[in-house]
Each structure stands twice: as C-alpha cells, then as structure tokens.
Amino acid sequence: MDPDLRSIHVHGDLTGDPEALALAATDFGHIVADRPQAVLRPGSATDIGTILRFAAQRAIPVVPRGCGHTGYGQAQARDGIVIDMARLAAIGDIREDRVTVEAGATWADVLRATLRHGLTPPVLTDYLDLTVGGTLSVGGLGGTSHRYGAQTDTVLALDAITPDGRQRGCSTTTSAELFHALLAGLGQCGVITRATLRLVPAPSRVRRYKLSYSGVRLLTEMQRRLLHERRFDHLQGQIVWGEHGWEYLLDAATYYTPPEEPDDETTLDGLAPDSTRLAREDLSYWDFVDRLDDSVRELRQTGEWWHPHPWANLLIPDSATDGFLARLLGELSPADLGAPGLLLVYPLFTEALATPLFRAPEESVAFLVATLGYAPPHDPESVRRLIDTNRQWYEQARELGGTVYPVGAIPFGQDDFVDHYGPAWPALDAAKKRFDPRQILGSGLCRPE
C-alpha cells in the first residue's frame, strides 16, 4: 500500500490485508483477478470523499464495489483502491411512494423493509443479492422491465461523491448531468452513496406459469404477443438443455392479492396450442421474487457458484432476434453452457428503457438474450475460447443493431466503449471531464481481447 495512503485517517477501515485484497480481486466471473493495493470499507460517506480526493491527487485508480457479481473485473482495480460498499447499507424511512437507501444495501434488504409496508420496488432483478449501487450502475433488468424499464428508470434521486471529494445530490431537476452520468454509468463519474427509489404497492401472491414450446420461434412469437397484450405482470423465458435437446420455456406470472384470484382459463387463453404446461404455482410475492435462492444454494453446494462464468448479455432488436437465436442455438453446445447453464430470453419495450446510458437497440421491442454458462474449473483454455466466442456474438449483435448489457464477460476496448454509448457518448465524456478529470474511476471496464 502507498505509505501516504496508510497514514490517512478514516472512520471505517482502510486495509492492505492480503485476504481483503484477494477477495477484492475476485468476482462472480472468476476470470479476471486484478489485485488492488488497498480496500476501503467506509464507515461513512466522508471516508469515501477522503479517499477519492487522495486518489485523484495521485491518479490512483478507484473502483466502488457492491457484491462483485459482475463477471469480468468491472468492480476490480489493479493496484488501485476498491471501495467495498457493504457497510453503507442503511434503509431510510419508507414513504408511500419512495424509500431512500444507502447504496451498499442489497435489493433483498430493500425489499424486506418495504414489504413490511406493503410496498415494493417496481423492478427487481432475478437475483436479489446485488447491491442498489451495483445494479443502478449497470441498469437492473427483471421480469417486470417490459412495463417499468430498468431499475435505473425508477430512481427519483441520488447522492454521490465525486473525485474532488464533494458529496452531491442529484436528480432529473438538480444536477441532472451527474444524475444521468451515474445511472447505468458503471461508476465512472462518482460513487453513489444513497438512492431514492420509487415504490409501488406490492401484491401478496403470485401465480406463476411455465409452459414449454417445441421451437424457439414459437416461444418468441408467444412472448411478443404477450408483451403487446400486456397480459402478464412478469414475462421472461429460458432455453435449457433437457433430456430431448433444447427446451423452450415461457416463464410468466400474474400478481394478485386475495380474495381476487387470476382466472386460469382467461390467463392461459391461446397459450396452450403449441405448448405443454409444465407448472402452475401459487407463491407468496417474496417466495416468487426470491426464486433463485434455492438454485444459488445448490450451486454453492456443488461448487459451481465459484466456477468461471463467461456470461454474455446482449440486447437484440426484435426483427433480428429469431435469426440470431437460431444461429446461437446452432453453434452453442450444451457443454459450453455447463450443466446448470441456460439462456435467458425475454422481450422488452425499449421505450420503457429511458436511462440515457442504458444502451438499448433502436427498435421499439428488443430481446434480452443472455448466455449464462458455467465453464469447467482449472481449464483456462476453455474459458478463453468461450470469451472469444462471446466477443463474436457481441460483434454479430452489434452488426444487427444490438447492444451489450455490460455485466458479463465480453472483451471491450476503448473504441468499443465509445461505440457502445453512441449518441450518449458526448454527454458521458463531458461529465467524465467535469467530475473525474484525472480519470481515476472506471479502470476495470476496458479489457480488450
């Protein structure tokens, strides 16, 4: 650790302990391992300001880290300082339509608190052990995004600390430049410390339907139809490798609060002809939104949670989705995904994705296509090949007008970065020059092949 850094006083904990450094050099991808020189566990927002100011003077890279559930070093800082946000996780007063939370809180923490008041954030990610700061820095998509957009579209205000050490509040009406540079901004212009999130009434129950279709086009056609009809509250889909080859699953759910109940006949009208109904479950809202919990526990038990995860998350324009998926399924082998792996496929209205730095295709509908694979451990050759393949899929997607959702493992250089932001780049570039002129934030983002 820089000796001058060692002498800085913070209320929390600034450490060069090898175990803390090793932990900060991992993430869910288990592909990149960039070791920082120090980890700050801030005791307060002031600590973050102190460290940012120090780092800016010496041009030391700084990266804020939530749970580290991105996949390719996005939350790592080689020889820099990682700010572990876990301790800043307080949940503030809950009002009828909003709550202010610290950025290190997970969505599980937030939801547990808001549900006591019968309220919920409108969009929840499939996995809840992700921090508010972490998903607001990338977007945050879930089964209700077709209706509400990304989690970034449901934020009313942010507090952040910029590299000059200043704590700043921002919203669409106050310091809008900073607000728009922080949301889906990958931590490049400041460290989010608090977010005021919109809340909506929470349903108490969820009826979930899983239907299996015999081909990928039947699945996407049905998803398109259901999207336009706005029939379900939650709309997703998965493609998994089963006993008889690829299985194409529609995953849709209706929220309700008894005594009202969904009528199966109406809800399933027209869905069945090409499908087999696999499941119909009635769950509490919490059990539904926490549905990945069992799988995560299992993956931890088998150790696959710690295997390399060369995930690729792409957004494909509707008109190109069927062709793209056909090629992908033709080339992807089940071994590439690994036993627990799957493809996540679901449509979104791009109009709802209004956050400027969240890059979505230009058509009115786009599909999220995410290859969520589990590579064998101790086999860097396979991982390299899968990462190269991710890059090829990304390039094909880009040619088709697609974009990347930058949470996975796709090699990205500076030119790709500029290209990715497209029309939003000049505003981000200007914000970066204004708030982070020494370019200390965002060091983990560009990793060319």
Ligand SMILES: Cc1cc2nc3c(=O)[nH]c(=O)nc-3n(C[C@H](O)[C@H](O)[C@H](O)COP(=O)(O)OP(=O)(O)OC[C@H]3O[C@@H](n4cnc5c(N)ncnc54)[C@H](O)[C@@H]3O)c2cc1C
């Ligand atoms: C099992 C699993 C399921 C997932 N499911 C979904 C899903 O359903 N929907 C979805 O959208 N995503 C999903 N993701 C991806 C996830 O949303 C992103 O990886 C998210 O960034 C992770 O949050 P985190 O707290 O781990 O952030 P980290 O990985 O720690 O950080 C992500 C980025 O945000 C920056 N950052 C973190 N905190 C702050 C802060 N306070 N201020 C500024 N910048 C900050 C980091 O520097 C980094 O660039 C999933 C990931 C996993 C592993």
